[in-house]
Amino acid sequence: MSKPTLLLVDDEERILRSLRMLFFGGYQVRMTTDPREAIGILRDERVHVIVSDQRMPVMQGSELLRHAREVSPATMRILLTGYSDLDASIASVNEGEVFRYLMKPWDAEEVKNVVAEAAAIAEASFTVQPHAHDAATSAAKPRVLIMDNDEATARAVHETLSDRCEIIWAADAQHAMEELAKQDVSVVVSDLMMGKTNVGYILKTIKQLNPRTQCIIVTSFNDTSRLIELINQAQITRFLPKPLSKGLLARNLESMLERFDALRNQPELQKRQTVAPISDPQEKINSGNFLGLLGRLRARISV
Amino acid sequence: MRQNNHSEIEINSLINSIDAISPECTLEQVAGLFSEHKYEKLLSLPVVENGRPVGVISRYRFMDIYLKRYARELHGKRPIRDFLNDKPLLVELDQPLAVAAQHIAANMKYPLTEDFIITRHGDYIGVGFVMDLLNTMEVQMRANTRDLEQANARLKSSQLALVQSEKMASLGQMVAGIAHEINTPLGYVQNNVAVGQALFQQVQSMIAGYEALADTLLDEQATEAGIAALMQQISAFRHDMNAREMLGEMNGLMEDSLYGIAQISELVLNLKNFSRMDAAATEAVSLNDCIESALNIGRNVLKDKVDVVRELGDLPRITCAPSQLNQVFLNLFTNAAQAMEGQGRLSIRSWSVDNSVYVSVADNGKGIPEKILSRIFDPFFTTKAVGEGTGLGLAISHQIIAKHGGQIRVESQVGEGTRFEIRLPIEPPKAMHQPAEPEAAV
Numbered sequence: 001m002s003k004p005t006l007l008l009v010d011d012e013e014r015i016l017r018s019l020r021m022l023f024f025g026g027y028q029v030r031m032t033t034d035p036r037e038a039i040g041i042l043r044d045e046r047v048h049v050i051v052s053d054q055r056m057p058v059m060q061g062s063e064l065l066r067h068a069r070e071v072s073p074a075t076m077r078i079l080l081t082g083y084s085d086l087d088a089s090i091a092s093v094n095e096g097e098v099f100r101y102l103m104k105p106w107d108a109e110e111v112k113n114v115v116a117e118a119a120a121i122a123e124a125s126f127t128v129q130p131h132a133h134d135a136a137t138s139a140a141k142p143r144v145l146i147m148d149n150d151e152a153t154a155r156a157v158h159e160t161l162s163d164r165c166e167i168i169w170a171a172d173a174q175h176a177m178e179e180l181a182k183q184d185v186s187v188v189v190s191d192l193m194m195g196k197t198n199v200g201y202i203l204k205t206i207k208q209l210n211p212r213t214q215c216i217i218v219t220s221f222n223d224t225s226r227l228i229e230l231i232n233q234a235q236i237t238r239f240l241p242k243p244l245s246k247g248l249l250a251r252n253l254e255s256m257l258e259r260f261d262a263l264r265n266q267p268e269l270q271k272r273q274t275v276a277p278i279s280d281p282q283e284k285i286n287s288g289n290f291l292g293l294l295g296r297l298r299a300r301i302s303v
Numbered sequence: 304m305r306q307n308n309h310s311e312i313e314i315n316s317l318i319n320s321i322d323a324i325s326p327e328c329t330l331e332q333v334a335g336l337f338s339e340h341k342y343e344k345l346l347s348l349p350v351v352e353n354g355r356p357v358g359v360i361s362r363y364r365f366m367d368i369y370l371k372r373y374a375r376e377l378h379g380k381r382p383i384r385d386f387l388n389d390k391p392l393l394v395e396l397d398q399p400l401a402v403a404a405q406h407i408a409a410n411m412k413y414p415l416t417e418d419f420i421i422t423r424h425g426d427y428i429g430v431g432f433v434m435d436l437l438n439t440m441e442v443q444m445r446a447n448t449r450d451l452e453q454a455n456a457r458l459k460s461s462q463l464a465l466v467q468s469e470k471m472a473s474l475g476q477m478v479a480g481i482a483h484e485i486n487t488p489l490g491y492v493q494n495n496v497a498v499g500q501a502l503f504q505q506v507q508s509m510i511a512g513y514e515a516l517a518d519t520l521l522d523e524q525a526t527e528a529g530i531a532a533l534m535q536q537i538s539a540f541r542h543d544m545n546a547r548e549m550l551g552e553m554n555g556l557m558e559d560s561l562y563g564i565a566q567i568s569e570l571v572l573n574l575k576n577f578s579r580m581d582a583a584a585t586e587a588v589s590l591n592d593c594i595e596s597a598l599n600i601g602r603n604v605l606k607d608k609v610d611v612v613r614e615l616g617d618l619p620r621i622t623c624a625p626s627q628l629n630q631v632f633l634n635l636f637t638n639a640a641q642a643m644e645g646q647g648r649l650s651i652r653s654w655s656v657d658n659s660v661y662v663s664v665a666d667n668g669k670g671i672p673e674k675i676l677s678r679i680f681d682p683f684f685t686t687k688a689v690g691e692g693t694g695l696g697l698a699i700s701h702q703i704i705a706k707h708g709g710q711i712r713v714e715s716q717v718g719e720g721t722r723f724e725i726r727l728p729i730e731p732p733k734a735m736h737q738p739a740e741p742e743a744a745v
Contacts, residue, residue: 014559018491021498021552054484057607084477104490108497193587197457 003028003117004048009038009064010080011056015104019051022108023115029303034250042072044218046124049115049223054081054088063089064098074125076272080104081110086224093231093239100276101231108298121271128268141166141258143183147176147190147199153218153244157189160250165257177290181297184210186260191242192226192230193220200226201286203234208291211270214256218244229280230278235273314403315395317436318342318421318429323351326358326384333383334369337362344432347417350387351427356420363416394420394431404440407433445582480603485570488563495556495563502553505544512537523596556591573599577629587620590628590660590727591653597632598651604640609649611719622731623707631700631711635664635723638696642721658729659709671715679713708732 007017008031016031024028030045030275032038035058039169041047050068054061065077079092082104092098099121100114144161146154146169154169160166167185170176172196179185180202188206190199206213215234230236237259238252278284324336328350336342347361360383368374368386392410394403407419411433412527418430516533519525577600598611605611639649643666652663671679678684682698704711709727 012491013488014489014491014563016550017559018498018556019493021549021556022494023548024552055607080490083483104486105493106490108494157381185470 004123005030005045006115006119007031007038007050007075008042008052009033009050009056010053011034015053018291019111020118022112024058026116027119027154030175033150034066038064039067039071042068042075047072047075048119048232049076049078051078051080051111051115054079055083056175060088062091062096062098065092065098069097071187074122074128076122076125078102078118079116080106084224084228086227086302089224089227089237091242093102093227093236097237098182099272099274103226103228114301117274121274124268124271125278128266140188142260143168144187144189144253144257145170145176145179145185147173147188149194150242153189153191153242156244156246156249157253160246160253173199173202176202177293178297180209181294182198182216185213187214187216187256189216189218189249189253192217192221193288200230200234200280201278202290203236204275205287205290206285207235207273207275207293208287209238211273214238214260216240216252216256218242218249232276233277233278237273239248275279304590313547314394314398314421314431315398317398317431317439319344319431321430323347323349323744324383326350326352326382326387328383329353330365330369330383331375331379331382333360333365334375337365344429345390345418346415346432347388347422347430349391349418349427351384351428354426355382356391356393356422356427358389359391359417359420360387361416363414364388365490367663369629375722380736385548388417392417392433394419394421395425396421396423396428400436400439400443404436407436432734453633478673481570481600482605484578485567488566492560492567494564497552497561499556502544502549505540509537509540509544509546512540515733552601577626577633584626585622585624587622589618589620590662591615591618593625593628594632594651594653594662596625597629597636600629601633601636601640603647606639608641608643608645609647612648612650613654614650616652618653618655618660621660621727621729622728624703627703628707630701631725632662632664634696634700638664639668639721642670644668644669655729659726660729662725662727663722667720670717670719671721673712673715676713680711707731 004027006023006027006029008016008029010019010031011032011033016033020029020031030041030047032041035052035055035056037243038050038052042050052061052064056064061079065079065190068075068077076099077096079088079096080102081088081096084103089101090295092101099118100246102111102114141164143166144157146157146167148154148169149171154167158167166183168179171194176190176194176199185206188203190203192199192203203217205213206215215236216238217230217236218240227239237256240248240252246278278287321342327396328336328497333348336348337345342348345362348357349356350358364386365434394406395657398406410592411417415433418432419436420427421431451539483699512533516530516537519530519533525561547548573596576596592616595615598605636649640647648667650663652661652665654661675684675686680697684698704725704727707727708731709725710742712724713724714724715721
């Protein structure tokens with residue numbers, strides 16, 4: 001098998017040289033300080049993984065990754081940045097749909113592992129044929145779970161989807177977990193806090209229940225480091241600020257429902273949303289408890 | 304303002320219950336009373352008729368009359384009514400102390416010869432001493448002053464807290480920017496070391512392999528098979544790693560690392576220069592250095608979107624608090640950068656005329672509308688969203704410049720840009736020679 005191709009983009013050449021050495025031997029390394037050149041490379045070559053800086057003079061990293069999505073959708077996208085501002089991290093979710101959001105200075109071993117994982121996933125994606133949308137298989141009504149004690153969110157989702165979907169509204173964490181245990185969910189629309197409960201661990205467990213479930217975060221809560229954690233460990237696919245814009249919500253619900261369907265037809269692509277292990281020890285315990293509870297509940301239901 | 308206990312002292316506490324005399328009392332009798340022990344503290348005797356005070360007869364007035372030759376014989380039997388002051392100082396019991404004091408102060412005569420009469424609904428109840436009243440007032444005033452001082456201190460500390468929060472906000476922005484600047488070199492330096500470490504281990508085992516081969520080749524008892532095994536091991540190493548190329552590359556990375564470390568050192572030095580934590584609060588510096596220091600620190604905000612044009616003239620050194628002026632310049636530079644939509648230009652000029660040094664900071668940003676131009680130095684005035692700015696940046700800048708005995712002016716044209724001009728005297732006001740107040744240091 002030929003070596004996977006890795007594209008490195010950073011306006012600082014020394015970062016590029018340093019990373020090239022880290023991947024020496026294992027990859028076909030391409031690198032550039034110019035995001036526009038990077039788009040050309042993505043168009044002309046089969047690139048497995050792109051690792052991009054966020055703050056660059058001509059183009060932000062999240063914007064480059066958005067182009068990458070269009071030009072080369074199979075390429076796995078990783079952001080490597082020294083500047084963790086909120087706008088950048090929101091853009092990396094919504095536009096870049098990044099696989100990982102990594103911080104400078106980075107841990108060499110971790111970056112190596114993440115890139116290796118991404119390269120393997122990309123390799124599998126290249127062979128997936130675009131699948132014609134099959135209306136028959138998506139006959140079942142999609143389920144949308146709202147995890148928010150704010151009624152406005154529930155109302156907005158209802159108004160957007162009306163009776164196209166089965167909509168469940170959970171206003172507390174317990175109820176949300178019970179619903180997730182009962183049946184698979186297509187799309188979760190969730191705030192980060194339900195009352196005083198931080199539901200991060202639930203969101204981080206969702207991909208383990210069903211890798212196809214898509215997660216939209218709606219929140220007024222602005223904490224960059226927590227958002228970055230959710231990108232990596234929950235693979236949230238959208239981050240929408242509150243108060244919710246209905247147009248924005250409608251568009252994103254639509255595309256996430258489509259993606260849920262697409263993944264049914266192309267399960268190979270599910271791996272693209274592989275999550276990183278939960279880093280917070282308490283959340284790890286909570287997640288484990290939740291999965292345990294789930295096992296018992298599902299066993300009872302299936303009996 | 305909060306009511307203080309002392310201000311609630313009532314007239315009540317000033318009452319001396321003195322038996323009043325009747326207006327029919329003779330001068331001779333009054334003479335006897337004045338010499339009585341119980342009246343010895345009194346300046347005057349209250350005269351009351353039907354419960355109502357009709358006047359006072361003061362010791363002073365009494366002496367004036369009675370010590371004249373033949374006065375006793377002439378006037379001894381006459382009633383006191385003929386001699387009394389029928390406009391005594393009157394104070395109603397339920398009057399506030401301050402009102403009573405005011406009334407007495409306005410009407411009392413010098414030298415002080417009379418006490419005042421305290422009444423309840425016009426009826427006589429006792430005598431008050433002016434000195435007691437004055438003492439009480441003084442106690443109360445001291446308490447009020449203390450209240451005022453406390454209120455002032457509270458105000459000052461809340462203002463300090465605000466200044467602090469503005470400083471923290473700009474510091475926060477600055478630190479985020481600097482963190483990015485440091486994280487980039489730190490990123491590759493750390494990675495280079497990690498990569499170098501791995502390479503070093505590989506090279507170590509490779510050398511061990513070569514040494515083992517050399518030893519074996521020199522060993523007369525070595526077998527062909529043993530040598531072949533070692534050769535194979537070395538060949539595997541060589542297959543795994545292109546030592547020559549990797550070491551060559553590593554050489555470059557070492558150079559990069561040194562460069563990165565120099566960059567980090569420079570950033571730290573810039574921070575140190577900017578904060579001047581280790582320098583005297585006031586010293587003689589060139590404003591051009593303050594400008595450069597602020598530009599270094601603000602580089603992160605400026606570098607991608609602002610072309611900085613410097614026209615810095617020869618400036619005499621001025622005695623100032625450099626850390627404060629650095630803060631002023633950084634504030635102006637970051638404001639300018641924020642005013643720009645897209646790529647912009649920041650022109651910084653400095654010059655000196657007569658006894659003043661001038662700095663002009665001009666941007667070609669969106670400008671400030673005329674109706675708010677006069678308010679931009681007001682505390683809390685901000686055009687930024689809640690949480691993005693405290694609205695104190697320019698207010699504090701204004702204050703710092705004023706403390707230095709200088710002026711800051713602004714002119715702006717919407718759509719064209721904004722220009723600030725700072726004038727500072729070469730000889731600063733006397734207060735500047737003293738150590739700056741700790742609150743003002745960055």
